[in-house]
Amino acid sequence: DAKTTQPNSMESNEEEPVHLPCNHSTISGTDYIHWYRQLPSQGPEYVIHGLTSNVNNRMASLAIAEDRKSSTLILHRATLRDAAVYYCILRALSSGNTPLVFGKGTRLSVIA
């Protein structure tokens, strides 16, 4: 799986939008962009994924650059419960049931 680059940490004020960037300049045409987050002392949980078009779900939005070399996870109104480590992971559709490869992610702090 291709490599991703994320900032080590970010900070946001409560109830403001948060934009978490991810660079993936070596992405291939069949790589999906997945985002997971890990709350303190818990296992990671799925957030969202996409291929080319922007995606929205109840947790977040995913904005994918036109050249697909970068993407941004958007939390529309950060809450204290959103404080977590966010992982951006590339995964080829042909990967079948092979494991996700986790980097160090971005640690998001939310200030009340």
Place this chain on the structure above:
Amino acid sequence: DGGITQSPKYLFRKEGQNVTLSCEQNLNHDAMYWYRQDPGQGLRLIYYSQIVNDFQKGDIAEGYSVSREKKESFPLTVTSAQKNPTAFYLCASSVSGESYEQYFGPGTRLTVT
């Protein structure tokens, strides 16, 4: 409720003892995984199994062993050969396809002294 259970949540052992961590899923997923996480670090893959009675080593398999006799269960044994076993252990399962998603258990925090 469907999901993944890991037990116990906290486990303490003396050095030199083998210990087995439990992982059970009722999601009917074919694949299961074991990861290890050290403080401030990302997850590292220990073992994974894509089907019953078959499993593959991950990046850090040395000192660990697994079995997959049933679809629902994927226990991990931390042997005395593992040099630094104290860590947070996470089990996960998945189904393949475009909507691939890994579901994680709550984890077991193992402390070996």
